[in-house]
Amino acid sequence: xxxxxxxxxxxxxxxxxxxxxxxxxxxxxxxxxxxxxxxxxxxxxxxxxxxxxxxxxxxxxxxxxxxxxxxxxxxxxxxxxxxxxxxxxxxxxxxxxxxxxxxxxxxxxxxxxxxxxxxxxxxxxxxxxxxxxxxxxxxxxxxxxxxxxxxxxxxxxxxxxxxxxxxxxxxxxxxxxxxxxxxxxxxxxxxxxxxxxxxxxxxxxxxxxxxxxxxxxxxxxxxxxxxxxxxxxxxxxxxxxxxxxxxxxxxxxxxxxxxxxxxxxxxxxxxxxxxxxxxxxxx
Amino acid sequence: xxxxxxxxxxxxxxxxxxxxxxxxxxxxxxxxxxxxxxxxxxxxxxxxxxxxxxxxxxxxxxxxxxxxxxxxxxxxxxxxxxxxxxxxxxxxxxxxxxxxxxxxxxxxxxxxxxxxxxxxxxxxxxxxxxxxxxxxxxxxxxxxxxxxxxxxxxxxxxxxxxxxxxxxxxxxxxxxxxxxxxxxxxxxxxxxxxxxxxxxxxxxxxxxxxxxxxxxxxxxxxxxxxxxxxxxxxxxxxxxxxxxxxxxxxxxxxxxxxxxxxxxxxxxxxxxxxxxxxxxxxxxxxxxxxx
Amino acid sequence: xxxxxxxxxxxxxxxxxxxxxxxxxxxxxxxxxxxxxxxxxxxxxxxxxxxxxxxxxxxxxxxxxxxxxxxxxxxxxxxxxxxxxxxxxxxxxxxxxxxxxxxxxxxxxxxxxxxxxxxxxxxxxxxxxxxxxxxxxxxxxxxxxxxxxxxxxxxxxxxxxxxxxxxxxxxxxxxxxxxxxxxxxxxxxxxxxxxxxxxxxxxxxxxxxxxxxxxxxxxxxxxxxxxxxxxxxxxxxxxxxxxxxxxxxxxxxxxxxxxxxxxxxxxxxxxxxxxxxxxxxxxxxxxxxxxxxxxxxxxxxxxxxxxxxxxxxxxxxxxxxxxxxxxxxxxxxx
Numbered sequence: 001x002x003x004x005x006x007x008x009x010x011x012x013x014x015x016x017x018x019x020x021x022x023x024x025x026x027x028x029x030x031x032x033x034x035x036x037x038x039x040x041x042x043x044x045x046x047x048x049x050x051x052x053x054x055x056x057x058x059x060x061x062x063x064x065x066x067x068x069x070x071x072x073x074x075x076x077x078x079x080x081x082x083x084x085x086x087x088x089x090x091x092x093x094x095x096x097x098x099x100x101x102x103x104x105x106x107x108x109x110x111x112x113x114x115x116x117x118x119x120x121x122x123x124x125x126x127x128x129x130x131x132x133x134x135x136x137x138x139x140x141x142x143x144x145x146x147x148x149x150x151x152x153x154x155x156x157x158x159x160x161x162x163x164x165x166x167x168x169x170x171x172x173x174x175x176x177x178x179x180x181x182x183x184x185x186x187x188x189x190x191x192x193x194x195x196x197x198x199x200x201x202x203x204x205x206x207x208x209x210x211x212x213x214x215x216x217x218x219x220x221x222x223x224x225x226x227x228x229x230x231x232x233x234x235x236x237x238x239x240x241x242x243x244x245x246x247x248x249x250x251x252x253x254x255x256x257x258x259x260x261x262x263x264x265x266x267x268x269x270x271x272x273x274x275x276x277x278x279x280x281x282x283x
Numbered sequence: 284x285x286x287x288x289x290x291x292x293x294x295x296x297x298x299x300x301x302x303x304x305x306x307x308x309x310x311x312x313x314x315x316x317x318x319x320x321x322x323x324x325x326x327x328x329x330x331x332x333x334x335x336x337x338x339x340x341x342x343x344x345x346x347x348x349x350x351x352x353x354x355x356x357x358x359x360x361x362x363x364x365x366x367x368x369x370x371x372x373x374x375x376x377x378x379x380x381x382x383x384x385x386x387x388x389x390x391x392x393x394x395x396x397x398x399x400x401x402x403x404x405x406x407x408x409x410x411x412x413x414x415x416x417x418x419x420x421x422x423x424x425x426x427x428x429x430x431x432x433x434x435x436x437x438x439x440x441x442x443x444x445x446x447x448x449x450x451x452x453x454x455x456x457x458x459x460x461x462x463x464x465x466x467x468x469x470x471x472x473x474x475x476x477x478x479x480x481x482x483x484x485x486x487x488x489x490x491x492x493x494x495x496x497x498x499x500x501x502x503x504x505x506x507x508x509x510x511x512x513x514x515x516x517x518x519x520x521x522x523x524x525x526x527x528x529x530x531x532x533x534x535x536x537x538x539x540x541x542x543x544x545x546x547x548x549x550x551x552x553x554x555x556x557x558x559x560x561x562x563x564x565x566x567x568x569x570x571x572x573x574x
Numbered sequence: 575x576x577x578x579x580x581x582x583x584x585x586x587x588x589x590x591x592x593x594x595x596x597x598x599x600x601x602x603x604x605x606x607x608x609x610x611x612x613x614x615x616x617x618x619x620x621x622x623x624x625x626x627x628x629x630x631x632x633x634x635x636x637x638x639x640x641x642x643x644x645x646x647x648x649x650x651x652x653x654x655x656x657x658x659x660x661x662x663x664x665x666x667x668x669x670x671x672x673x674x675x676x677x678x679x680x681x682x683x684x685x686x687x688x689x690x691x692x693x694x695x696x697x698x699x700x701x702x703x704x705x706x707x708x709x710x711x712x713x714x715x716x717x718x719x720x721x722x723x724x725x726x727x728x729x730x731x732x733x734x735x736x737x738x739x740x741x742x743x744x745x746x747x748x749x750x751x752x753x754x755x756x757x758x759x760x761x762x763x764x765x766x767x768x769x770x771x772x773x774x775x776x777x778x779x780x781x782x783x784x785x786x787x788x789x790x791x792x793x794x795x796x797x798x799x800x801x802x803x804x805x806x807x808x809x810x811x812x813x814x815x816x817x818x819x820x821x822x823x824x825x826x827x828x829x830x831x832x833x834x835x836x837x838x839x840x841x842x843x844x845x846x847x848x849x850x851x852x853x854x855x856x857x858x859x860x861x862x863x864x865x866x867x868x869x870x871x872x873x874x875x876x877x878x879x880x881x882x883x884x885x886x887x888x889x890x891x892x893x894x895x896x897x898x899x900x901x902x903x904x905x906x907x908x
Contacts, residue, residue, distance in 0.1 A: 129846030370814015
């Protein structure tokens with residue numbers, strides 16, 4: 001997302017609270033899924049195929065969000081799917097952030113040939129369509145959760161590098177950075193003490209954005225059957241299955257969709273609101 | 284001589300509040316005359332011009348009062364009609380020639396779009412008209428200027444282009460909003476003379492906004508002195524210069540540099556005078572508050 | 575200007591070279607023996623050796639890259655393993671469908687985004703603008719993949735007013751000689767076919783367009799609002815122009831430059847999005863072909879498709895630079 005597209009810094013606490021609330025729920029469910037899920041997400045009950053959710057006639061009380069075409073409980077699968085999504089969001093998000101930010105800081109602070117090389121690689125990376133790149137990588141290194149995470153890191157580090165590099169360059173031009181330099185602080189110390197704290201809010205907001213994107217990429221890869229094994233419950237896999245049985249059981253599709261939508265939306269809004277709150281310049 | 288522009292009891296406020304930026308402004312300008320609007324910065328002199336043209340900033344709205352052009356009350360006209368009247372009968376000579384021209388459009392269409400869009404002229408006729416006027420403001424290569432972009436012209440050239448554009452549609456009224464303030468001192472006099480000459484030749488009624496009483500003495504026949512959006516004194520130029528009725532006018536005159544007596548110039552406006560002005564404003568606000 | 579262009583072309587060449595190296599290396603990293611995969615079961619050792627020599631696999635990696643690159647430059651992308659056809663022919667056969675879809679989406683995004691921006695500018699500072707901001711925020715955070723699913727659910731399943739798969743109804747008799755169905759149907763004045771094509775395309779196109787439309791709407795609105803209180807805009811108002819005329823004639827052109835740059839950059843993202851959206855709507859374009867290729871582990875085909883996408887991306891970026899220069903007279907003379 002472009003800097004210019006950020007929503008206005010008008011303080012909207014409800015944005016922070018709503019998105020923060022959903023994310024707490026998301027991570028909570030992800031953590032506790034094995035204990036709070038009412039059923040085994042993989043258990044197939046062929047006598048209870050395509051049960052509708054609770055507000056529609058014919059629903060069973062044990063299956064509040066209904067069952068899919070193999071008789072598996074949608075609510076339980078949704079909860080276990082959240083675990084996969086949260087794992088991907090955290091690991092892929094943080095690793096991408098670390099790799100991309102370090103490269104961005106180096107390029108923006110040391111300039112010269114370091115910057116030349118890194119920027120050129122970013123240019124090359126930007127010439128690949130990300131989804132296709134991800135699919136290609138997973139095809140190359142094999143399917144599975146680890147591959148998905150590796151693919152996301154390999155593809156998306158440029159998002160951090162570009163933003164952090166620009167921000168670092170801006171900070172390096174500031175008077176206080178020069179003053180630190182004049183005062184005899186070493187280059188590395190200047191980078192860590194003067195620049196990094198000022199770049200951190202930007203990194204944080206890109207990080208939350210990236211966590212949302214990671215979840216979508218995982219869902220897309222599951223959707224085309226390239227993520228974790230087909231049996232494991234993932235939101236993307238549920239969506240793929242729901243897409244097939246869309247005319248018989250739309251609820252199999254809509255619940256993972258809503259979960260995905262709310263989570264992605266919350267990640268972007270949360271990052272945005274957090275930044276407005278803590279960025280000393282914007283505030 | 285009949286009045287062409289007539290403003291009576293004009294009040295403008297910050298949108299949604301009762302805080303006034305124009306306080307009960309009344310003035311009238313006879314056909315073919317130049318009327319000066321004089322005041323320090325923030326006195327609301329430009330605001331009056333903007334109110335006439337209907338281009339007040341969004342934060343400000345007209346609360347009451349009447350503005351009429353040639354006997355036609357603008358307030359009663361529906362929006363489309365009002366835009367048509369303003370577009371066909373008025374024009375502006377803006378303050379800053381650097382920002383008043385659209386950087387991405389050529390000079391030609393910017394000069395003629397009032398003619399072609401609002402008045403429905405043929406393109407060739409409008410272009411001829413633009414060429415004539417560019418010659419009138421002493422631009423040497425008018426054909427080339429028409430095809431130029433603003434950044435290719437000097438500041439003085441752009442201001443002349445804007446003057447030519449203002450006269451292009453033979454407007455009845457021109458609002459000149461500090462037209463020489465942003466220019467080099469060396470070209471100020473030349474531009475001022477050009478505006479005065481054009482005004483005489485075309486017989487246009489003009490509202491001349493400035494903070495410079497020297498400029499007023501040179502080009503205006505009558506003048507309104509403003510402070511805090513309120514008219515302190517409206518008078519013909521000779522009366523104002525020789526026998527100012529309001530102490531604030533006298534103080535402003537005393538503060539104007541004079542070549543004949545440099546010692547006497549640059550006297551700051553005294554506190555007693557300012558207290559008098561503040562008193563007048565308070566009195567007016569009390570009345571307004573009751574209304 | 576010429577020097578700028580030259581520098582751009584050199585940088586493009588370097589980028590494409592980098593892309594080719596990445597693709598080459600990525601595909602060589604694949605575990606398993608490509609020769610065995612190409613030959614299938616029942617081939618003899620001699621067959622394998624012959625094919626290996628034919629493909630240059632017995633030579634050093636640098637020589638292999640050089641052979642591969644010269645072939646690619648000459649348009650020889652190899653043969654698809656799963657479809658047993660020339661890769662370039664396959665790719666070029668599917669490319670028009672994807673391009674048509676992407677451009678239709680671009681048109682949707684521009685219209686929708688422009689409408690939101692202009693409306694928001696005219697009604698700035700009120701509830702209408704707040705509503706537009708909220709809508710843009712929601713749309714921006716929703717990926718094309720979810721929009722696609724949502725449209726399928728609403729229009730395909732609940733309202734049942736649109737078919738949800740394919741590019742054109744299969745029972746139709748097609749007179750086309752090129753793969754650019756949409757353009758050709760218009761040129762041949764077969765508007766019945768145009769309608770059928772649009773009927774299939776509007777949902778995937780809209781799914782691709784919505785996130786971009788929000789970006790356009792947001793950035794353009796911001797630029798317009800900044801332009802709206804500049805002096806020349808005030809002057810235009812005093813010429814008797816309505817708010818609409820002022821926006822379109824005076825403000826739009828100067829406000830457009832940043833939006834166009836953003837749109838062009840994001841257009842590459844939109845094209846990237848076709849991969850999954852085509853899959854979602856079973857639309858027979860390049861993206862759908864790519865996913866099939868990956869599932870079948872058809873490496874020559876994947877290579878070809880990725881390279882074609884990269885070339886398109888680079889060309890779009892070049893077009894942006896040129897467009898920017900044309901739109902900004904100061905740059906043109908500078």
